Amino acid sequence: MSLIKSSLARKYVMALSGLFLVIFLILHVTINLASVFSPEFFNEASHFMGYNPLVQFLMQPILIIGVVVHFVMGFVLEIQNKKARDVSYVKYKGSANAPWVSRNMIYSGLVILAFLALHFYDFWVHEMAYKYIEANPEDPTRYYHETVEKFAPFWRTVLYVVSFVLLSLHLWHGFASSFQSMGVNNKYTTGFKKFAKIFAVVVPLAFAFIALYHHLNPITH
Amino acid sequence: MKLYLKIWRQKDASTPGKIVDYTLDGVEGDMSFLEMLDVLNEELVSKGEEPVEFDHDCREGICGTCSLQINGEPHGPDRLVTTCQLHMRKFNDGDTIVIEPFRAKAFPVIKDLIVDRSAFDRIQQAGGYISVNTSGNTVDANTIPINKYDADEAMDAATCIGCGACVAACKNASAMLFTSAKVSQFALLPQGRVEAVERVQNMVRQMDLEGFGNCTNTGACEVECPKGISLTNIARMNREYLSATLKG
Numbered sequence: 001m002s003l004i005k006s007s008l009a010r011k012y013v014m015a016l017s018g019l020f021l022v023i024f025l026i027l028h029v030t031i032n033l034a035s036v037f038s039p040e041f042f043n044e045a046s047h048f049m050g051y052n053p054l055v056q057f058l059m060q061p062i063l064i065i066g067v068v069v070h071f072v073m074g075f076v077l078e079i080q081n082k083k084a085r086d087v088s089y090v091k092y093k094g095s096a097n098a099p100w101v102s103r104n105m106i107y108s109g110l111v112i113l114a115f116l117a118l119h120f121y122d123f124w125v126h127e128m129a130y131k132y133i134e135a136n137p138e139d140p141t142r143y144y145h146e147t148v149e150k151f152a153p154f155w156r157t158v159l160y161v162v163s164f165v166l167l168s169l170h171l172w173h174g175f176a177s178s179f180q181s182m183g184v185n186n187k188y189t190t191g192f193k194k195f196a197k198i199f200a201v202v203v204p205l206a207f208a209f210i211a212l213y214h215h216l217n218p219i220t221h
Numbered sequence: 222m223k224l225y226l227k228i229w230r231q232k233d234a235s236t237p238g239k240i241v242d243y244t245l246d247g248v249e250g251d252m253s254f255l256e257m258l259d260v261l262n263e264e265l266v267s268k269g270e271e272p273v274e275f276d277h278d279c280r281e282g283i284c285g286t287c288s289l290q291i292n293g294e295p296h297g298p299d300r301l302v303t304t305c306q307l308h309m310r311k312f313n314d315g316d317t318i319v320i321e322p323f324r325a326k327a328f329p330v331i332k333d334l335i336v337d338r339s340a341f342d343r344i345q346q347a348g349g350y351i352s353v354n355t356s357g358n359t360v361d362a363n364t365i366p367i368n369k370y371d372a373d374e375a376m377d378a379a380t381c382i383g384c385g386a387c388v389a390a391c392k393n394a395s396a397m398l399f400t401s402a403k404v405s406q407f408a409l410l411p412q413g414r415v416e417a418v419e420r421v422q423n424m425v426r427q428m429d430l431e432g433f434g435n436c437t438n439t440g441a442c443e444v445e446c447p448k449g450i451s452l453t454n455i456a457r458m459n460r461e462y463l464s465a466t467l468k469g
Contacts, residue, residue: 007397008425008462077435081393084434086326087439090229090240091319093293094392098439103392105437107272177438206270 015178046143115163171200250310285382295386323389346421387442395432401458
């Protein structure tokens, strides 16, 4: 019980769930990139992810738990942090000693959370309805078309791209920060921080590229 | 130089405070920030007004007594100095300076710019010590070989003067830099290993009980620390706590 209340244990939970989501992002962006370079492979991979029981009934629930734990713990910590300074400063110069991204993780996180609601509605809810409510037969060739069509509306493409910018800011601080929270700060940390920043730019950039590519290259029948 | 001061005035812990404006003329660049406040107080006393209360002791940056949030930064705009080492030459004629107490729920205001930092004492008392036999057959600490790297790191951590600037700077009012420095100064030395597990657990528990916030690794504490205590200490405390928890 004391462990649940411990500030450090909560930071471990935040860090480990964050790192888990980083690993998931790598898998997600790899499969999505295939939709640009090889629609056939994209269809195969998506079908596997959609129908493999291990993915569906083990990995998917773990992923959802990972997401929920990360944002719920984020809110819990934020509330605790706000309470820790009950009287605000008249003048507080946060920019003098810490970068904007590190001071505003809650806001970049909130945008990502709002994006996830849209993203779940766009793909996950549709997928669940297709498979379990409408009980449609398996169609291993539908994924590429469905994905490209999703990005036909300009508003959705813009919302996705803006969210990826916020994802980049969140990762810019969060990825390397999770290692510090787990107690890893050694001679490799400086190098790793550079890698984490490259990762924070490259992965969201790839996601944005995919969304824009499909928006600009609609399927013409 | 002439300065426009906006100073937090608060009668006592239970009375709400407010910012009061003062104009101070004749400030010299060679004055320390606290000497500037001394001049203001002399003026206030000569006018029959209540002087501004602020903490100070050694006035040479080693005791950790002085505090003050100056223009939004603990110990002011200079780096690696305490308020008593901050000189007025860092400011310009006509500047407006906002002076507030360190803000944290765990550092309640006693009066004006003085806050109660005894929460730090209680964290220290929870585990910031080693048990040494002092009954007459004390073993000289220098007889135990310690590699220079560890000794230097421990000494760096031990330079923390417990002023509370880390808490004041942190957007979460977190005390992790202070606590981690006090954990590290013992964790790195063989004498400190004996009680290492209980130490980190008890000090972190006390830190949480005092109502400090969590570390979000912004690094503000490290930048504002007058002694340059490094964030690596927080990582070490996180490691120590994880290992202590796993050991049960």
